[in-house]
Every structure is written in structure tokens, then in C-alpha cells.
Amino acid sequence: MLRALKKLLKSNYLFTFGVLICAFWIIAAILAPVIAPYDPITQDLAVKLQAPSAAHWFGTDNFGRDIFSRVIYGGRYSLLAGCLTVIIAGAIGTFYGAIAGYVGGHIDTIMMRFSEMILSFPSLVLAMIINAVMGSNLFNTMFALVIVAWPTYARLMRSVVLSVKENEYVAASEVLGASRARVLFREIIPNSISSVLIMATTDIGNQILMFSTLSFLGLGSAPPTPEWGMMVSDGVNYFNKFWVSGFPGLAIFTMAVGANFIGDGLRDLLDPKLRKQF
Numbered sequence: 001m002l003r004a005l006k007k008l009l010k011s012n013y014l015f016t017f018g019v020l021i022c023a024f025w026i027i028a029a030i031l032a033p034v035i036a037p038y039d040p041i042t043q044d045l046a047v048k049l050q051a052p053s054a055a056h057w058f059g060t061d062n063f064g065r066d067i068f069s070r071v072i073y074g075g076r077y078s079l080l081a082g083c084l085t086v087i088i089a090g091a092i093g094t095f096y097g098a099i100a101g102y103v104g105g106h107i108d109t110i111m112m113r114f115s116e117m118i119l120s121f122p123s124l125v126l127a128m129i130i131n132a133v134m135g136s137n138l139f140n141t142m143f144a145l146v147i148v149a150w151p152t153y154a155r156l157m158r159s160v161v162l163s164v165k166e167n168e169y170v171a172a173s174e175v176l177g178a179s180r181a182r183v184l185f186r187e188i189i190p191n192s193i194s195s196v197l198i199m200a201t202t203d204i205g206n207q208i209l210m211f212s213t214l215s216f217l218g219l220g221s222a223p224p225t226p227e228w229g230m231m232v233s234d235g236v237n238y239f240n241k242f243w244v245s246g247f248p249g250l251a252i253f254t255m256a257v258g259a260n261f262i263g264d265g266l267r268d269l270l271d272p273k274l275r276k277q278f
Contacts, residue, residue, distance in 0.1 A: 008269050015268075018261025025255050029075035036069035040226040049241050059243035061234055063224075067243060070226035071251050077138065077227040078252070082208035082259075085145040090200045092146070093153025098192065100154070101161030102184050112158065115151035123148040124213065131219040138221050141214050145207055156199055160192040167191075194270040202263030205256030212252050228252050 009016050028035055038056075044064035052059045058067035100111040118126070130144035164170065165188055173183050212229025214220045221227045228248040235245025 008265055012265045012268065014261045015265025018258040018265065021254050021258030022262060025075050025079060025251070025258075028072050029079055032072045032076060036066075036072045038066035038069040040065065040070040040073040041224045049238065049244070051241075052243055058247045059241070061231070061244050062238065065224075065226075067231070067247055070231060071228070071248055074226040074228045074231060074248060075251065075255075077221055077225060078208050078211060078229070079255070081138065081142050081145070081211040082204050082255075085142055085149060085207045085211070086200050086204050088142075089146045089149035090153050090196060090203075093150040093155075094157050094189070094193065094196050096150070097154035097157030097159075098161050098184060098189050101158035102165055102180070102188055108158075112155070115154045118148065118151045119155075121148075124210065127210065127214060128217065128219055131214060136219050136222060138225075141211060141220050144214070145210055149203070149207065152203075153196055153199065157192060157196055160195050161188055164188050164192050198263055198267045198270060201266050202260050205259035208252060208259075209256055 009019070042065065044060075046064065047056070047060050048062055048064040050056055050060045050064075056066050056068065058071060061067055061070070096111065096115070100108045127141075127144040127148050130147055131141055134140040134143065170183060170187050173187050174180075178186075208228075211220060212227075212232065215227050215229030216233040218233070220229055223230065228251050231248035232245040232252070235241065235248075238244045
């Protein structure tokens with residue numbers, strides 16, 4: 001697998017580009033106290049709305065805060081929200097869908113009707129309702145995103161399990177006396193997880209966009225938290241000052257694109273039909 005990954009990095013330039021973009025933002029977020037030249041929440045009205053310059057690389061916002069520092073620190077919140085949402089929603093959906101698909105019958109029907117009930121609501125609208133009811137903060141926003149995201153993973157996992165459980169090695173394990181739990185966790189899930197991993201990688205960008213959208217609407221982290229979506233919202237009233245919302249918007253765009261490039265590359269690597277070329 002490591003050799004195939006190295007070959008993928010050399011042959012798929014979009015995958016390599018995506019890895020570099022995501023690695024850049026992750027490293028920048030981790031080293032934010034070292035990289036950022038200013039405190040992200042310190043106000044200095046004497047320099048408010050200044051254009052990009054040597055003193056302030058990305059300019060300043062309407063409170064005189066350094067936008068470059070806020071973008072670097074903002075990665076901590078946006079990346080954390082996107083990655084944790086995908087991990088938690090993916091884990092819940094994976095086990096939920098695997099159980100539904102393997103057990104089948106009425107249990108499968110009931111479980112999937114419940115997930116379809118959640119999917120019947122527009123994702124953004126449902127997340128907004130949950131967030132508005134629970135209150136606007138980072139934890140509640142992530143909780144709302146997990147609620148609207150996990151059914152998609154559940155449906156994908158169930159569809160794969162329905163196919164995998166018909167394989168001969170599953171029947172052989174059952175004939176040899178393996179318990180249903182052992183068959184599920186040792187045979188079915190490991191052989192079904194690749195599709196979920198591909199979806200999870202591409203979904204990181206989507207969840208960052210969703211989190212940023214909620215923050216843009218005032219339902220994310222509370223001010224003065226340096227979060228990308230909220231920073232874009234701050235620039236709505238300053239269209240002639242492109243840097244106020246332009247640079248955080250560019251951060252959201254590049255991270256989402258990078259995550260999707262990685263997902264496309266992993267799909268090529270994990271897809272049995274395409275794996276031979278690696």
C-alpha cells in the first residue's frame with residue numbers, strides 16, 4: 001500500500017497538489033502561535049481596513065485586527081470542525097449501516113427509514129434549526145453537522161455490506177461457527193470500509209463549507225473567534241475592501257478543493273478496477 005501511495009503521488013498531480021494544500025493548512029494551524037505576527041483578537045482601530053502591506057500581509061478588518069493572523073488561527077477551528085464532524089459522522093454511519101445491511105429484515109427496514117427521515121430535510125436547514133435551538137457555539141455547530149451527515153454514510157455502508165455479505169468467505173466464517181458479531185467486525189466491515197474512507201476524505205471539504213456557511217449566518221462560533229466563515233461574514237459590508245472576506249474565502253476554497261483532490265486520488269487507489277495500475 002505504501003508503494004502504491006508513493007506511485008500515486010508521482011503519477012496523480014492533482015492528488016499531490018491536494019496533499020500539499022491540506023498539509024500546508026494543517027501545519028499552519030498547528031504552528032499558528034509561531035507563524036502569526038499578531039494576536040488574532042487584538043483590536044487596533046487606528047489601522048482598521050488597511051489594504052495588504054508589508055506590516056499586514058492580508059490587510060486588516062473593520063476592527064483593525066490582522067487578517068493574516070486571523071486566517072492562520074481560523075484554520076484551527078474550521079479544520080477541527082470539518083475533520084471531527086467527518087470522523088464522528090463516519091463512525092456512526094459506518095456501524096449503523098453495517099448492522100442494518102448485515103442483519104436485514106425488519107430491523108434493516110426500520111433503521112433505514114429512520115435515516116431517510118433525517119435525509120428528507122435539507123441538510124443546511126436542519127443544521128440551522130438544531131443550532132438555533134441548542135445555541136451558537138463550536139460544539140453545538142459540530143453536533144448539528146454530525147446529525148445531518150451520518151445518514152449518508154449509513155446508506156453507503158449498507159449498500160456495500162449487502163454486496164459483501166454474499167461473498168463466500170462470509171459464508172465460510174458462518175459455517176465454521178463464527179458469531180455474527182465476529183463476522184461483522186472481522187469480515188464484513190474491513191472489506192467494506194474503503195468506500196466510506198473515500199467518501200469521508202471528499203466530505204471534509206464539504207463539512208468545512210457547511211461549518212463556514214453556518215458561521216457566515218451567525219450560527220457558528222461566537223465573536224471574536226477567528227473562524228473562516230465568520231470572517232467572510234464580516235466582509236459583507238465592505239465589498240470595496242476585497243481583503244476582508246477575500247483571503248478567508250480563499251482559505252475555505254483551497255482547503256475544500258485540496259480535500260476533494262485527495263478523495264479522488266484515494267478512490268483511484270482503493271478502487272479494485274483501478275488498483276492494478278498502482
